[in-house]
Amino acid sequence: MKIAMIGAGYVGLVSGACFAEFGVDVALVDTDASKIDALKAGRIPIYEPRLDQLVVDNAREGRLTFTTDLDEAVQGAEAVFLAVGTPTRRGDGHADLTYVFAAAEQVARAAKGPLVLVTKSTVPVGTGREVKRRVQAARPDLDITVASNPEFLREGAAIGDFMRPDRIVLGVEEGAPGERALAILKRLYRPLYLIETPIVATGLETAEIIKYAANAFLAMKISFINEVADLCEAAGADVQQVARGIGLDGRIGRKFLHAGAGYGGSCFPKDTLAFARTGQAFGTPLRLVEATIAVNEDRKLAMADRVIAACGGDVKGKTIAVLGLTFKPETDDMRDAPSLEIVPKLAAAGALIRAFDPQGIGFARPLLPAAVHYASNAIDAAEGADAVVLLTEWNEFRNIAPEKLIGVMKGNVLLDLRNVYDPVAMREAGFTYYSIGRP
Ligand SMILES: NC(=O)c1ccc[n+]([C@@H]2O[C@H](COP(=O)([O-])OP(=O)(O)OC[C@H]3O[C@@H](n4cnc5c(N)ncnc54)[C@H](O)[C@@H]3O)[C@@H](O)[C@H]2O)c1
Known part of the structure; x- marks a missing residue:
């Protein structure tokens, strides 16, 4: 054939x-x-x-x-x-x-x-x-x-x-x-x-809608848990336990309930937007999809504010190490990555950015401000930094020894926007540690 x-x-x-x-x-x-x-x-x-x-x-x-x-x-x-x-x-x-x-x-x-x-x-x-x-x-x-x-x-x-x-x-x-x-x-x-x-054999229109409905639903789960994470932070609860507590319900499922910096990538942002536009064009607005998009847009921008607040409200002249640039680990795809919103906003506020990504630097370089310095590994990125921001949960970042990381930094602020580290261990290592939706 x-x-x-x-x-x-x-x-x-x-x-x-x-x-x-x-x-x-x-x-x-x-x-x-x-x-x-x-x-x-x-x-x-x-x-x-x-x-x-x-x-x-x-x-x-x-x-x-x-x-x-x-x-x-x-x-x-x-x-x-x-x-x-x-x-x-x-x-x-x-x-x-x-x-x-x-x-x-x-x-x-x-x-x-x-x-x-x-x-x-x-x-x-x-x-x-x-x-x-x-x-x-x-x-x-x-x-x-x-x-x-x-x-x-x-x-x-x-x-x-x-x-x-x-x-x-x-x-x-x-x-x-x-x-x-x-x-x-x-x-x-x-x-x-x-x-x-399983093969789902359908007509043309149904197959086309299945694809968008699937992506929109997954994006909706992400925006949902991200909003719940904000509530957890305000109320002193732990979003990871909430996600586990609801995700073990077979009707809900555990996947796509990881609170973070907002979804990005080559599919969810463009597909949710196109699906919402399709709904409007047919006179059947998809209001949950529209809300999903709005929540996600706000979230990506709010993340930069979070970093600035953690740095005492001003990042001018401060060095910020960014670990991970791609929209998720194990790809070099930079399309609509949250880093494309967060890094320029920090740079515009006067921060000096030292970034590292295991695979994404080649595609990131032309998309990020020219002043960004690209490091050769995570420890190199953290050298002399006032704050470290973990943006993409590559496996090699999960295993960094906290003493080694804090040892090369000037400051001690760690923003873990993917909840990969143990808050207790990080505080014991001397970090002022922030994560998403955890007390
Ligand atoms: N990337 C994903 O994870 C993913 C997953 C599921 C579905 N999709 C969908 O699949 C489609 C492709 O996505 P992608 O990420 O592979 O895109 P891509 O941009 O990586 O690849 C598209 C390729 O098509 C080529 N191209 C464009 N016009 C052409 C033409 N007339 N003749 C020959 N080649 C041509 C481009 O040069 C490019 O290399 C999109 O509709 C996307 O939404 C993507």
């Missing part, structure tokens, strides 16, 4: 490599020639655990190929996947579908026979129908069926998520074309079918 994957970013590269691992021939296409050149040379343009080996192995076996030539890649492909970006459209918050439509139309023009055009990118409800209209207009002579196969992988755990997903959502057109598309997609996902992964 042969497929083409359009877009070699976090989703396209991982999905393409995983399908190749399933034994499928995958042509991975990107317009960015530097990405394709790097992949051809065996270099992986992003950081994702275990991805390098998977890509190299499958490329060596000849099942995974890389090209900038979309027209050639779609020849002989039974299914063509769109895994291009759908960022926030500037000005109105809707998803920008420029890349999706451009790629779909190019696939249609290049196709020489029938194929299934599968949208893996996260796209608002109605996009599949619009893609269908456009490909039909481009190629009235050809049988191109559209399908929706939203992706739920998490950066940092992407391969495991793709190989052992909680479910596969397959949205298809009505009637015989939809049945044929479903059969092709099920064949493609056969290895997962065999391990009894």
Whole structure:
């Protein structure tokens, strides 16, 4: 079986490599020639655990190929996947579908026979129908069926998520074309079918809404626990115990109940915004999603104020070490990371920033103020600092010896915005220690 994957970013590269691992021939296409050149040379343009080996192995076996030539890649492909970006459209918050439509139309023009055009990118409800209209207009002579196969992988755990997903959502057109598309997609996902992964087969619109509803719900859990954390702080309670106390209830679940600095990343901020806009456009406002967004925006900015307050209300001329810049550990993705709000605000207030991130510095550098100094490790970042702020909970930060950290600092303020340290141990080590939602 042969497929083409359009877009070699976090989703396209991982999905393409995983399908190749399933034994499928995958042509991975990107317009960015530097990405394709790097992949051809065996270099992986992003950081994702275990991805390098998977890509190299499958490329060596000849099942995974890389090209900038979309027209050639779609020849002989039974299914063509769109895994291009759908960022926030500037000005109105809707998803920008420029890349999706451009790629779909190019696939249609290049196709020489029938194929299934599968949208893996996260796209608002109605996009599949619009893609269908456009490909039909481009190629009235050809049988191109559209399908929706939203992706739920998490950066940092992407391969495991793709190989052992909680479910596969397959949205298809009505009637015989939809049945044929479903059969092709099920064949493609056969290895997962065999391990009894549930398949949710739906219509196009339903599949599109499932993806946004899932992300919005998870984001809502985060904003919820963050507000509860504020209440805990004010009332002398412990948000981690509250999260455990409610999360053990099977109806609620323990995941996504970690209070912190607000959600970021390449998906939640843009997807919650686009989902809220979709609700408004249909005249069915999603008020919980709108509140989730507002709570999160306020939270990211409030974190900088928290740091300033912990430094005595003024950070002018003070040195602040920032540990972690990416929106979460085990990725180099900086898109919408809380650090992009917090670090510039601290710098604007006059703080001298010494930052360290195990993987994110390359992407962070052009996005953060030029004056930020990048350290080579956590202890180096803390050298001479008045305060240390833990922003991303990389494992290597969890294991720092408190005496070693405080030993190189000038001051003793530690803001643990991910609740990774033990408050008692940190206070015993001499820190003035602040965390989230804990007394
Ligand atoms: N990153 C995630 O964790 C994640 C998870 C689930 C779903 N998604 C969704 O998947 C989609 C892709 O996300 P991503 O993070 O992989 O994006 P990305 O920006 O990392 O990758 C997109 C790639 O598409 C390429 N591209 C754009 N137009 C093209 C064209 N016409 N032909 C060929 N290549 C083209 C770009 O050069 C880029 O390399 C988005 O809709 C996103 O919401 C992302």
